[in-house]
Amino acid sequence: VGFWPIQADLELLDGETVSITAKVPPTRLWRYKAGQYVFVQVPTLSRFQWHPFTVSTCTGNKMQVHIKADGDWTNALRDLASSDSGKKIRIGLDGPYGAPAQRFYDSEYSLVFGAGIGVTPFSGILTDLQYHELERTRSNESTTSSPYKDHRRVDFHWMVRDRNNLLWFSDLLNKVSQDQTEDKSQLDIRIQTYVTQKRKDISTHVFRWLLEKHRTKENAQSPITGLINSTHFGRPDLGPLMEQHYEDMCKVLAERARTKQEKGEEQDDDDEIHVGVFFCGPPVIGLQLADRCQALTRRGRHEGRKVEYFFMLEVFG
Numbered sequence: 095v096g097f098w099p100i101q102a103d104l105e106l107l108d109g110e111t112v113s114i115t116a117k118v119p120p121t122r123l124w125r126y127k128a129g130q131y132v133f134v135q136v137p138t139l140s141r142f143q144w145h146p147f148t149v150s151t152c153t154g155n156k157m158q159v160h161i162k163a164d165g166d167w168t169n170a171l172r173d174l175a176s177s178d179s180g181k182k183i184r185i186g187l188d189g190p191y192g193a194p195a196q197r198f199y200d201s202e203y204s205l206v207f208g209a210g211i212g213v214t215p216f217s218g219i220l221t222d223l224q225y226h227e228l229e230r231t232r233s234n235e236s237t238t239s240s241p242y243k244d245h246r247r248v249d250f251h252w253m254v255r256d257r258n259n260l261l262w263f264s265d266l267l268n269k270v271s272q273d274q275t276e277d278k279s280q281l282d283i284r285i286q287t288y289v290t291q292k293r294k295d296i297s298t299h300v301f302r303w304l305l306e307k308h309r310t311k312e313n314a315q316s317p318i319t320g321l322i323n324s325t326h327f328g329r330p331d332l333g334p335l336m337e338q339h340y341e342d343m344c345k346v347l348a349e350r351a352r353t354k355q356e357k358g359e360e361q362d363d364d365d366e367i368h369v370g371v372f373f374c375g376p377p378v379i380g381l382q383l384a385d386r387c388q389a390l391t392r393r394g395r396h397e398g399r400k401v402e403y404f405f406m407l408e409v410f411g
């Protein structure tokens with residue numbers, strides 16, 4: 095559905111990123127599912143160009159997109175934001191439209207990997223989990239229509255070049271981390287962030303390490319990243335990371351079998367785990383992940399464990 099014009103806030107987040115925040119259209123027209131994208135038009139820049147952007151957060155009656163300057167139109171938008179950040183603009187909005195990440199709720203175990211601005215489908219999902227599902231479970235509303243089964247585990251991995259990029263979603267990530275430590279609900283979200291920019295020298299490395307270690311309960315946030323979750327410096331080591339996940343899934347299957355045995359229930363040969371693996375970013379990382387998913391699924395079959403890894407890729411552009 096196309097909407098125009100809508101009042102929106104344009105904000106400069108850093109040298110190459112801006113956010114647009116707008117009030118969403120009425121729910122009967124705005125049938126949004128986390129992970130979806132919209133087309134945005136900014137008439138001040140061009141009346142004819144509509145560009146696709148994933149909804150990075152949507153809570154209540156507000157939606158947001160995060161936009162990285164990458165070409166003519168996005169650079170012009172960045173320039174518009176730098177000339178007057180916090181400015182009100184008029185935009186056209188068309189959507190929302192379906193995208194791979196909206197399959198997220200199909201599996202109770204998922205691994206999501208976002209690279210740079212490719213985190214937006216997953217920030218949308220985290221927001222959805224955090225603000226909608228968790229609120230519903232807490233308020234003891236009926237969860238019959240909820241996508242939850244009895245448990246949901248999400249391993250969230252976000253790689254950025256520059257640690258300042260983590261600020262785009264630091265409030266959201268910290269809220270999730272905070273709730274994870276306090277909450278006893280069935281939602282298990284594990285956040286890992288990675289700063290991939292090369293370290294300058296060994297002393298910087300030691301300094302960072304010392305700062306990361308000096309956290310207290312009262313000051314849980316890292317002095318380097320501002321995040322509660324710990325940040326790795328360097329790329330994620332996908333091999334061991336996914337192997338560990340597979341081992342965990344095998345333990346879950348074994349635990350389920352044990353519980354059934356204890357209850358005297360019949361062993362169910364159909365008991366299996368489907369893990370949704372979602373990636374958004376450069377295809378070169380996506381290919382590595384796809385290979386690992388295939389290898390682990392094969393390993394599961396070989397070892398007689400029904401653990402299957404389904405891979406879904408989204409590339410902007």
Ligand code: FAD
Pocket residue numbers: 131145146147148149159160161162163164165166167168169193211214409410411
């Ligand atoms: P363009 O001028 O179109 O350039 C885009 C890229 O192509 C640049 O890297 C540019 O260098 C290159 N290019 C242009 N012309 C040439 C040429 N002749 N030869 C070689 N290379 C060239 N982006 C976000 O920041 N956030 C999001 O959440 C997001 N979500 C998206 C969701 C979807 C479904 C899709 C399809 C894209 C999404 N994008 C997102 C990407 C975003 O839509 C584009 O970055 C934006 O439309 C680029 O427009 P532009 O005019 O600024 O760039």
